[in-house]
Amino acid sequence: MPATPLDRDDLRTRVSAALRAQLHRQRGRLALVGPELGPVADALADFLEGGKRLRPAFAYWGYRAAGGANSEAVVRAVGALELVQACALIHDDVMDGSDTRRGKPAVHKRFAALHADEGYGGSADGFGTAAAILLGDTCLIWADEMLDRSGMPADALERARPVWDEMRTEIMAGQYLDVLAQAQGGHSVDRAIRVVRYKAAKYTVERPLHLGAALAGAAPDLVETLSRYGLPLGEAFQLRDDVLGVFGDPAETGKPAGDDLREGKRTLLLAYAAERATPAQEELLDRYLGDPELGAEGVEALRGVLVETGALTRTEERIGSLTRRALDALNNAHVDAEAADALAELAGAATTRKA
Template sequence: MTETTIAFPARAFDPVGVRHAVEARLTVFLDAKERLAAAQGFPAEVVDVLRDLVLGGGKRVRPVLCVAGWYAAGGRGDQDPVVQVAASLEMFHAFALVHDDVMDRSATRRGRPSAHEAFASHHSGRPGAAKLGVDAAVLLGDLTLVWSDELLHTAGLHTDRFAAVTSVLDEMRTELMYGQYLDLLGTGCPSPDVDAALRIARFKSAKYTVERPLQLGAVLAGTQAGFCAALSAFGLPLGEAFQLQDDLLGAFADTPQTGKPIAEDLREGKHTALLALALRRAVGGERDLLMGLCQGIRPEPVQVAQIRAVLEATGARAEVEQLIDECHGRALRTLEDAGLPPAAVSVLRTVAATLIGPA
């Protein structure tokens, strides 16, 4: 979409402005795909389902952090390629969400039907509509990955920058897939192993959500390896805090906050640090209740309330909140010790406040 210039904040890092710029770029891209599908007689619901997912919500965390990394590294000049790479990152995230919802059998995403449910609903009068929905969602995820690459390849990057960007992306994608696999292995059989839960969080979310997007933006600005190392020291603990916060939301928040079914992580028996800490301390009936998750038994609403009470009574929730504060604080302390330019520190402090809140 290099023929279209998107308005972009020119002088100061503005997360809201970045979100609007990325959403505008994605809208242009999906409009073009819709016209192409119509011209070739392809089923319209493919782009429709993806448009609902991509533009129907989301905080744009990864593209915002990509642009933050560019600003922090002193990015100057034409910002249009930065917007497009950030949009590519959001499209890749959509691919991951579509497949994640299939694996987790999630009925909703961002308060709307998940992709496989949307496809099933579109073909509701057809025998085997549910299976068709799942199969179609797998294909949609594959197509979304292809379109993510298309956005990247048409961003107009010079050869050296393109090579640097794809190197970071290759690492990020590999880490995410292993993180997802570790998550699959842990689902339905959580244990008191907090370190294992934190490792899942690190590769499934912390690196993918914070560290690598920041580094991606930095290499777009032509930064050196030392700056990327500083971003890693900042981004990893911040990403871990972000995932731990998400674990609390997954256990305690209601659907309007998460856009997903209430306590879905509990219903799936996800191996989170929250559940691992509770399993370390629970005894008797409390432990039996938690062990039901380890056997893949989906709790009823009344049991969800009881599990939440155990998470509170064992102190697991309070300890996770403390871990969030510790990770957040560790990230901010790296900014004091890294010798970064004041402008970079300012941008990264904004990033931390955007994700977790003020120190």
């Protein structure tokens, strides 16, 4: 029977339940160390309550596409991806100096506030940063534990481990490329595409699909099909994120308007603008991009440049082109009908979202 939206809502619910069970066990371990770890457990529980669960969904349907049977063990295994994502987001907010995440204080800001409220000595910001780094690292450790103790057969885990390791290395490499791009300055379309690919595209869609396929023992031709679908879709996902980072509604995104502009993100959107900018528009880019105190006037000025140079239109066209390429790969391959239906719906969720 074809998958229904209710089935995929149910998958989100099951992944969330698996994460809560994992955190319940880990909370007990932290409590044995001391009551001071209570705020750590609370922060991670709050952080993990948010999120769209897209990465576990892609992994689950990669598994089902390869003939894997539904089970709570596989839900626990793919749910571990949410802990990897938590690590990436917590660290990303530190590196970008972001104040909020999903409409709440970023983890480093939460612990800086704890420092101030408790009257601790030293720097509140330094304490918050240190706590966030440690919490992100903890998420990465617990992700390994959640995968390894998911209940999947040993041979399935052995097949999945190389994909898991490759994915985590790519995430960190992509994060470094992003930081390096901001430090180097300038605008390059090729560089922006490479950052998109390694910072987000692979670990958002392609590698989760590969992980699920490996758990099920997929044949090489299916893995290749999943790449032809997953890589362009992952790039489209990140480009949508870039558009939302500039033009998104804060009520939907949970972040202040123009945050990516304040952080000086060297996105494809900005690279497209720089290619066609007039001298006056170049001056606006140089003046405002990366200004942490950028106000509403500066945000509007940069938005104007992105619209007037056609950068926004070009980015939207690329999102559409990449999404069509992904769906064509899916339609032209022999993929289980239920999985194909789910993956097609996920493509829409990844690229038309508002947050």
